[in-house]
Amino acid sequence: MKTEINNKTWKWWPLFPLYPYGQKKTVFNELLENQIWSLEQIQGLYYVAVPIRMTIIKVSDGLMLINPLPPTTELIEEIKKLTLIHGRVKTIVLPTASGLEHKIGLPALARVFKEADIWVCPGQWSFPINLPLDFIGIPSKRTKVLFEDGTPYSDEFVWNSLGPINLGLGRFQEISCFHKPTLTLHVTDAIVGIDRNPPRIFDYDPTPLLFHSRESGDESLLDSPEARKKGWLRLILFSSYLKPAKLKIPSIKEIVKNSFKKDLRNQKSHFGIFPFLWADDWEDSLSEITIEENVKIQIAPVLKKLIFPRSKEILINWLMALKEFKNMKYLISAHYSAPVNFTIEDVSQLIDFINSDNWETDDANSKFLINLYKKLYDLKIIPNNLEL
Numbered sequence: 001m002k003t004e005i006n007n008k009t010w011k012w013w014p015l016f017p018l019y020p021y022g023q024k025k026t027v028f029n030e031l032l033e034n035q036i037w038s039l040e041q042i043q044g045l046y047y048v049a050v051p052i053r054m055t056i057i058k059v060s061d062g063l064m065l066i067n068p069l070p071p072t073t074e075l076i077e078e079i080k081k082l083t084l085i086h087g088r089v090k091t092i093v094l095p096t097a098s099g100l101e102h103k104i105g106l107p108a109l110a111r112v113f114k115e116a117d118i119w120v121c122p123g124q125w126s127f128p129i130n131l132p133l134d135f136i137g138i139p140s141k142r143t144k145v146l147f148e149d150g151t152p153y154s155d156e157f158v159w160n161s162l163g164p165i166n167l168g169l170g171r172f173q174e175i176s177c178f179h180k181p182t183l184t185l186h187v188t189d190a191i192v193g194i195d196r197n198p199p200r201i202f203d204y205d206p207t208p209l210l211f212h213s214r215e216s217g218d219e220s221l222l223d224s225p226e227a228r229k230k231g232w233l234r235l236i237l238f239s240s241y242l243k244p245a246k247l248k249i250p251s252i253k254e255i256v257k258n259s260f261k262k263d264l265r266n267q268k269s270h271f272g273i274f275p276f277l278w279a280d281d282w283e284d285s286l287s288e289i290t291i292e293e294n295v296k297i298q299i300a301p302v303l304k305k306l307i308f309p310r311s312k313e314i315l316i317n318w319l320m321a322l323k324e325f326k327n328m329k330y331l332i333s334a335h336y337s338a339p340v341n342f343t344i345e346d347v348s349q350l351i352d353f354i355n356s357d358n359w360e361t362d363d364a365n366s367k368f369l370i371n372l373y374k375k376l377y378d379l380k381i382i383p384n385n386l387e388l
Contacts, residue, residue: 007073062087107137125170193340198232217258217274245364246282305369
């Protein structure tokens with residue numbers, strides 16, 4: 001019997017098995033009228049799911065895609081609606097060397113838009129075996145390397161490199177671009193603007209929010225605005241710190257005791273298995289990464305502790321280059337909120353913070369990330385020499 005494939009199906013999910021696996025909802029947003037749009041999906045592990053964004057920019061002869069996503073039928077249909085008005089997809093850009101979540105959709109996306117030029121960040125690598133581009137499905141004959149082969153639409157964009165930084169297994173490098181017609185800075189992971197309110201994509205399935213809004217596995221997944229926001233704030237802490245200070249892992253005995261209760265014996269509830277225990281004052285941890293009634297612009301906390309502990313100067317040099325865009329107005333990143341108001345004054349504030357004693361302070365939330373970095377360094381997975 002032939003299985004019907006719906007427009008959210010992503011058959012290559014086993015290559016990178018993150019929630020929601022083979023069914024990926026895509027949400028379309030117009031970010032700047034008739035100029036910039038986004039397509040968003042969610043990804044995560046054990047319902048620790050956050051949005052990931054592909055940006056579409058109108059260029060002189062069509063459309064450019066930045067930060068590829070898995071091209072479900074739903075996603076392709078949204079792009080094709082834009083092509084009817086603004087012209088075909090001319091360029092696809094993968095602006096990161098190490099971000100697998102941004103790389104995994106590129107081969108299939110390149111097969112859909114067969115006439116598009118592909119531009120990639122220098123130093124592409126794969127793990128556990130470092131394979132040539134063609135071996136991972138990226139067609140080398142129409143792929144160019146940023147800076148080594150020039151840059152696309154150099155009259156419309158200014159391109160800057162953060163890194164490279166030697167990670168041992170490969171490199172960290174992220175290419176940002178400033179779109180002169182709209183005064184927008186486009187980044188992948190380095191800078192984010194975090195909002196305390198849940199993104200719109202969770203309106204289609206709030207399960208991750210409701211799952212993490214609970215205190216134990218024997219609680220039902222009850223939907224309310226308060227539960228959604230509570231779950232989102234906890235997801236922010238997970239994605240920022242991996243293991244926040246206010247989170248404890250209960251004993252297996254306690255986890256099992258609360259599992260498999262009536263009405264929870266289903267996959268959606270993970271059968272009541274809930275290996276998390278939050279302290280009563282868990283919301284205090286949010287003060288470092290969020291602010292009330294606004295979006296907090298910051299260096300992504302995970303990168304701050306895992307990539308930049310010994311490469312602060314590289315980060316500052318990149319930020320200094322961004323200060324050349326004196327009329328900059330917006331930030332659009334691949335995660336969290338977009339567009340975010342962003343000017344050279346915001347860049348200066350980031351630089352001042354990095355140069356302050358507060359940047360070096362090891363807060364309780366970062367303990368897990370700090371220990372992870374030290375362990376990787378002690379095992380010589382992270383090399384002494386940051387240069388390639």
